Amino acid sequence: MKQNDLFMDSSILYRSTQKFFDKKLQPFQLTYAQLPVLIMVYENEGISMQEIASQGLYDKGTITKNVQKLETLHYLHVVSSNKDKRSKELYTTRKAKEIMSHVYEIRRDWWKQLNAEMTKADIEQFSQYFMHVCEKSKKLMEFSQESVKFYKHQKVNLNMFPNHISTVFYTGGCNFQCKHCPNPDLVFIKQNMVEIPMEYIKSFLTKRKKNIQAICISGGEPCIHDNLSSFLSYGKQLGYKMCIRTNGSYPYTLIDWIEEGLLDYVILDIKQSNTCYSDIIGMEDYDVSNINQTINYLQTSHFPFSYQLALSKEFHNEKRIMEIGKWLQSDVEMRLSSIDLDQEEFNKLSTILKQYLPNLKIQGDIL
Structure with a gap:
């Protein structure tokens, strides 16, 4: 034959x-x-x-x-x-x-x-x-095992997506090298670091649909992975709300995902005043124009999002906080946390920031 x-x-x-x-x-x-x-x-x-x-x-x-x-x-x-x-x-x-x-x-x-x-x-x-x-x-094309890799998984999170029980997956790799990054192992991926098996992810998401309402993607920086769109689409098809936590430096990728209907919420991680971003992210003479583009799009499109800022002794003082407030001034929610400030200093800086961002929420831990 x-x-x-x-x-x-x-x-x-x-x-x-x-x-x-x-x-x-x-x-x-x-x-x-x-x-x-x-x-x-x-x-x-x-x-x-x-x-x-x-x-x-x-x-x-x-x-x-x-x-x-x-x-x-x-x-x-x-x-x-x-x-x-x-x-x-x-x-x-x-x-x-x-x-x-x-x-x-x-x-x-x-x-x-x-x-x-x-x-x-x-x-x-x-x-x-x-x-x-x-x-x-x-099915192979919609969501192949090569489409995206995750290295950490937080099964339940009550903070990232407002009023939703979420599960969080963490991508690897980031274009920033922030000194106080909460996930440095996801910035510098070791050769022996093992990704989460896709079979586990599919099984988890299929079984938890009645208990979990949203999938949040953090990192690392998720937006460096163009092929993440297949996973976002997969999550939407399962009926989940989709959220991204991003540093905002890849506006075109983020905007594409939003306009394709793949995202329902964005957490924009602000690092520092727009006048001295380079100090904290490990990149010399960094131009914040991409971050400005992300901010402008999110604000003018009225897409649901919030800011996030983690304060440290080394990089944040009254002057910098005032500059951040003037830069971002709006009614958008700001989630504020402390890396190493004592309570008195943290309260002082948060009071200054609240003058510009009145919808300020204090968080106990960095996400």
Whole structure:
């Protein structure tokens, strides 16, 4: 029996299907690439781009491009969600509804031609097998064991996500080298440091859905890991709220995750006054423009977030605290903790900071 080449067979099937549909869809100015998006919207009016990306394993750029093209052709219109203004809902237009019967007929015609010489039993067997393979490949792509590595796990946390029972996973690696980092072992990853098995993480999250409401990601610096998005998506699919604790130096990554609907809360870890950030993070002449961009986005978008600041004798005094207060001045929650200050000094500095950040909460420990 001839051994088939799954890779080549899949390629042939994809290219043949694409050519068939591109030709048949020409009268409607559509292409095969746009068709799955159009069908998903037609069958799920009000679906979001994030939901389409999740169901079809599309990246953000591909979805955006196809939606924009379908909107230009007047097959779709996009509206802001009443539930979440950051999310966009997609709806088909009357023009789209008028052609969908033709679209379904084209799809049915292709399927009939593919199985013309197959028995009913063969078709049923092939359909079941193909569905199984697709589901398997989707799960592998949605959340592979290589997508992200965690090195610590706090099973229960009551502080990070407001009014939620959370579980916290810690990534490794950080672009800062803060002298008083609470997790220095996650900054300088030793070669023998063992990551948490993904099987354990999946099992834990699946079993604890009734008891835990949120997943928080800390580090290290989570935003240095672009591929963390697959884990964020996985957590959302399980029904968890998702939170990131970040130093704010990767605004584009953070903003992408927010706008893709992958995050529900952000903790922004402030280190020092914006005039002397370099003193504490181990980097000379550090430019805080990226952190400013993160702050500006979070404040202007009204995305739920809080500041966090840990005070130390070495780096924080009345002048620095006043500069921090003027820099961040707002009603945003500030979570304040002490590394090594005595109670009197801590009270004095917290009183100064509260003049600028009145929503100040004292925390006993650094998160």
